[in-house]
Amino acid sequence: MTSEQYQQKLVVDKGGIRIDVWLGDNIDSISRSRLQKLISEGQVIVNQQVCESKKTILKTGDEVIVRIPPPVSSHLIPEAIPLDILYEDEYLLIINKPANFVVHPAPGHSQGTLVNALLSHCPDLKGIGGVERPGIVHRLDKDTTGAMVVAKTEPVLHHLQGQIKAKTAKREYLGVVYGSPSVSSGIVNLPIGRHPCDRKKMSILSEDKGGKPAVTHWLLKERIGNYSLIHYELETGRTHQIRVHSSHIGHPIIGDPLYSSHGKSVGVNLTGQALHAFRLTLTHPITNNTLEAIAPLPQEFEKLLRILRLKIHS
Template sequence: MNEINLQVQETSGDRLDRYLAQELPDLSRSRIQQLIEQGNVQVNGKVCTTKKINVKAGDRISLEIPEAQPLELQAQEIPLDILYEDDQLLILNKPAGLVVHPAPGHADGTLVNALLAHCPNLPGIGGVQRPGIVHRLDKDTTGAIAIAKTDLAYQHLQAQLQAKTARREYLGVVYGAPKVESGIIDLPIGRHPQDRKKMAVVSLEQGGRSAITHWQILERLGNYTLIHFQLETGRTHQIRVHSAKIGHPIVGDPIYGSGRSVGVNLPGQALHAWRLKLQHPVSLDWIEVTAPPPQTFTTLLEVLRRRAAISS
């Protein structure tokens, strides 16, 4: 248990949670509110469980921060391809086949298990000793993924995604040849009404959520196309659902694809989180990382280029 003692120096009229958030920048406001609600904050020697009281000059505030509870998961030594790391965040190039979160059917061997081994002394997020998965990649989608190490970083990175200031760019190989060079797909996405394991274009009235994908052709490869995607929103399976909906599913996609073989042994869909740009939660500097595509992706491109050259 860590104890922090503060004395308010001047009359600010700030609410208790706002004052503590300013004084303790390593703790997010939501974490501070949680500590207040749990009775871990005293004002002038009395426990205070409401965040809304106003502090005034001379007030003595005592804050107890419980040790982060260990996550009930096994740390596992799994190799990680690290693109960027400091004491606040970690950016990895995720391989195909690696599930991000433990789930039914994937109790271990996940990215979270690997992170617990790589970062054994995590300070904790929301009072639990765990890495903060800010955004997810499907099991067989490769590429850049950001992980928060601290509560502050987790809240800051989530806010960037919600404000659409963080930029996520993907490379994908699709079936067919779009008639135009670029476009925007603005179609809401929700759970498939019949198959609960799938997502689908679902109207807002039926429970779908706004989903916007920007795309631009990088290379035409006969009856295939290499496309640069940029996400404006981050719905589950967004690029895969949108691509299939406009008649150009991602090559190798086992759920939304055409089922046609391209003659290249792919571990899953040919979709790669290529570039990630975000603001550092403490320094506020912009960080931009590029994740090299896996060998299977580059091999697919080489094969399709050869075929396109022969047929032209």
């Protein structure tokens, strides 16, 4: 990580626009909120004068200098936790996350998280939002396994998040569920929000009550007696989305402690729910090449399928 401050100099080509808006449109590498913070910290200079307000209106021909301080060290402790890396370059990496692995530090999980591991694995991070930390593009639940992408720089983080928002990034999952759907495919388009009574859970919740749009496509891959292997593709990325939608249509994920009322009598002692992000397809923000990362099924998942298949033939 560099300890030197650097700066960008720009000339306003068209005036009459607020400085934070204009900078946001002309500097792709820094988020709008980060630019506003730099303004408030006196790091933005207009015609050799410190800009004092994000609402300052620029004039054509104004010279603007944005000073970007070096990222400050994170308060988090780097930990040499092994990572299963599917792809890595200087801009991003894609990992195969195991079960029982928390992504972000939080109360009760200040250590042993994916972020702690990434800080150790990537000691030269250039910073996200002015802090030396990795950019988590999208999350997987603690006990959901599979492919997830992490940005090493702020511009790459914004680009990848934009792909997810624009639905050009493709996230595919495999899950083993209870029961056998009567049809071979479907779409669940139901908003999801925080459960009104149990704060650990999410639920189907109308948008006027705080629910956010959530769309899940599913395809029946295999009927296995009283169970099924389902392929899921996400349009949106709400917390617990697949788990909530699967449970709602009457086919909860095996091993799901929150959304399944079934016991664990499936012949396998699962670490988490039988849900795996097996394929992630995106456009590389720098090279513009298509990246496809495939995460092999965890041993527990393969064992579960093997035992369920044996049961229907015994």
